[in-house]
Amino acid sequence: MDITHHHSNNAKLVCQGVWKLFGDNAGVFLGSYKGKKPRLKDVLDAGLIGAVQDCNLEVNDGEIFVIMGLSGSGKSTLLRLLSRLIDPTAGHIYFNGEDLAALSNKQMIEIRRHSMGMVFQQFALLPHLSVLENVAFPLDVQGVSRAEREKRAQEVIELVGLKGREFYYPAELSGGQQQRVGIARSLAVEPDLWFLDEPFSALDPLIRREMQDEFLRLQKLLNKTIVFVTHDFDEAIRLGDRIAIMKDGSIDQIGAAEELIINPSTDYVKEFTKNIPREKVLTLSAIMKPPALDVNRFCAQFPANTKISEVSQVLYQSDQPVEVVNEKGDKLGYVDRESVIKVLMSGDF
Amino acid sequence: MHAEHSTRTDVLLKKHPYAFIWTLLAMLTAVLMFLGKSEVRWAFKVPRELRLNLKSYISDFMDWLVNSADLGIFTFYELTRGISWMLEKPLDFTTGILATGLMSGEGSNAVQLTPPLSWLAVILVLVCLGRYARDWKLAIFVGCCFAYLALFGQWQSAMVTLSSILIAVPLGVFGGLVLGIMAHRWRLFEKFITPVLDLMQTVPVFAYLLPILFLFGFGPVAAMIATIIYAMPPMVRVTMLALRQVPDQLRDLGNMVGCTDYQMLRRILIPTAMPSLMVGVNQVIMLSLNMVIIASMIGAGGLGYDVLTALRRLDIGAGVESGLAIVVLAIALDRLSQALAKKRTKIRDSSDSQHFFVRYPYTCLCSLILVLITLIALVVPALQVYPESWSLTTGSFWDDLVKYININYFDELEAFKVFVLLNILVPLKRFLLALPWPMVIVAVALAGYQLGGARLALLTAVLSLFCAVVGLWDKSMITVYLCGISVLFAAALGIVLGIIAAENLRFGKMIEVVIDTLQTLPSFVYLMPVVMLFRVGDFAAMIAVIAYSIVPAIRYTLHGIRQVNPQLIEAGLVSGCTDWQILTKIKLKLALPQVMLGINQTVMLALSMLVITALVGTRDLGQEVYIALTKADTGKGIVAGLCVAFIAIITDRLITAAVDKSKKRLGLKQVN
């Protein structure tokens, strides 16, 4: 049976039933369940740490997939599994349809050299190399000639806005600048798949915001497949096409931000999304009412994927509702003051 | 009545089980001592059936190794001589360049091909190096140090010593690096090398001088090999530690960009560990210098040889002069290597357009100096060899000083010495020698059990039993007595000084300079003033050991107290503690684990110094090793050396376990 046929065609990275237990004899313990799921309590009783438990997810080509959860929920471990920095205790990970565990060391080195890039939370810059050398490092490891790799490094340094600092050392840069170097370095090899492990959480809020914008700008330019880890739900919403919420090593729910808010599958997800300003996440399609004959005068027309916050001003100034249309201009429904106020006030709808 | 009694012991047992067992042990010992040698002979003399004639086995093995071991293509003897031939060439070369001039031919018909480097050129190059490594201050300091060597007529010997250091250090560093990397790479190798390192760092140097002498012959090469063996272990440890401390993220980075194993090591691990590795390099340099005098016993020339011959002649003046020269050399190299270790190369723009002279100014300047002065020296011989008429000597000053002290203060010094000997040293020695040996072993094992569990108990019991069965029990006890009493004094004095230094900023600064300097002094140097003042014997040895081993006691106490969380001190202040209460109830309590580690270090240093004090006539294991050396009795030397090492290991493990225990307790306290 070929499992790879089961998932959609544009999945770049697939993770099936992946477990990572830390501790002695983790493999034996999991094997004794013969494919069934042990409970969290059994894992703990066996003296093991269940860092990642039975994870299933697919990352599609060209999307930003965010893994989100509190400290210790297993995000980094999952990311390290996805990049095969560590091997899973059980389960399979497919990259472009290939089972990573089946690859030899040599093949893995090849894949990492050409198709994967990673940005680290603590930047992980080599202190003895200049900015230019740090960025060129992955190419240097591959044996690319000096002139060529420095040319490419110059390009990405310019891309992240660090031109003029090529000969600085990491210790001479601010946190934000250091992380730009980290980003530039991971882009130097033009990876298909880009891993980012809490890249901005070591930065202060203002710079974090700036770096998020920068990141979105880059992604528009480069259109990579991205796995982004964060513990900050605001960041997840700002950046992610889809978000996976992790708790105690398991994924509670995967979906677009809107979906998580409208349909939280567990209390935990609900708790998480409680304090999010809904009007900034929800789109008109989530609250629109179906077309009605008696409502036929509108103050404006908006596409269905407009955020609620963008129409509130219009609705405030006029007492007529706004009309909701799809890309082709077909009428889908309408949104009036009452429904917007409901969202703003209670959060329940 | 009987039942009541037994319940009381039960309660006692439950409450203080160890106190009970210790009392029992003490009583049993007292009974045995009361019965005395005539009744229970086995308790005081290790019975013949238990004896193990290890030393003759070892001697036989060495004989076999040197005389008949055959490795197939060549014999073992040929192998070792081959190795020493390979080391001899570079050593000859550096000695030639720095000290004697390059020679061709053998022995007395050798002809000098080139003269050695001019002393002025060497000094100027070192000044350049100092400037390159840090600043003009260091440059001038290093320049002065080497100028001192020239001025006081030590140049020739100093250069011989320096040239062996120049070969020994890179080899020691390289070997340590390779072993450390291997230990990092393979867990199994780490498991194997850790106890070997423990042993190498605790076996006194004298003990392995002899096998080296057997295998490599008398001469500078054998001396250099001994130096490398002595100086390498810290480099191995530092390498292992430094590689382990490389942040995980950097390893991940290496994997993510697709580094091969070799690239990971060469491009990521070693460069990021470099600052720590340089600390190891500094250690290797300092230990090599520490070995200078001892190495001259198996054929090293230079300053060490001068000191040793002076000591043997009891020529205090000459000894002090050469000893000071070693110290000056050590301090200069220490500062220089530390500065180089901290230096970070700044290459702003590596574009190739720049001129060679601009990119490597120091290399160019040094070459220029060398060429220029060498040429001038051809016509001005005073630049070639430092003229004797320009040199000063302080030898007679030291001789006069000793004479003066001995004439004017002899009675006081003698009275002090006799007082300490009669009231402290002799009674303690008698007591320890009178203890029945099985009881001592049981006590050591019990302490091990109490502090660290069954495994530690087994280790300490086996190691102390070793000292008994090889027939060195009495000598071991004398070692324990001399070391113990010295450590007691050193610790008491060191802790007090450490406390004062921690409380008083000015005094603290001063004492840090002093202990930094003390640490760079080779252990032999301590012997000289002691011999000058107290001549030979246990008392002189004790003073030398105290002086040598006090440094860690001071340093760890100082740091331990300074590290105490200031919030806790404020908490004490707020709750109305007096200064004294804060010191005793807060600072010292929390600094205790650190202080204990300092004492542990003190014990280690004391033991290593004790062996050297055999030269001033102690009767402990050190003397045994030393006699073995002079009689070329390999087995005897190694066995006695192992006994010293085992005493060191027992103490180390017991103290470490105690520290762990008290740390745990302090940790728990903070939680509550």
Ligand SMILES: Nc1ncnc2c1ncn2[C@@H]1O[C@H](COP(=O)(O)OP(=O)(O)OP(=O)(O)O)[C@@H](O)[C@H]1O
């Ligand atoms: N090498 C390891 N050995 C043992 N346990 C580990 C190891 N690595 C991670 N863990 C455990 O696995 C769990 C998940 O850790 P992980 O680092 O993945 O969390 P995280 O979600 O990334 O947290 P953070 O936001 O703090 O980075 C934690 O309980 C952690 O202690």
Ligand SMILES: [Mg+2]
């Ligand atoms: Mg993490």
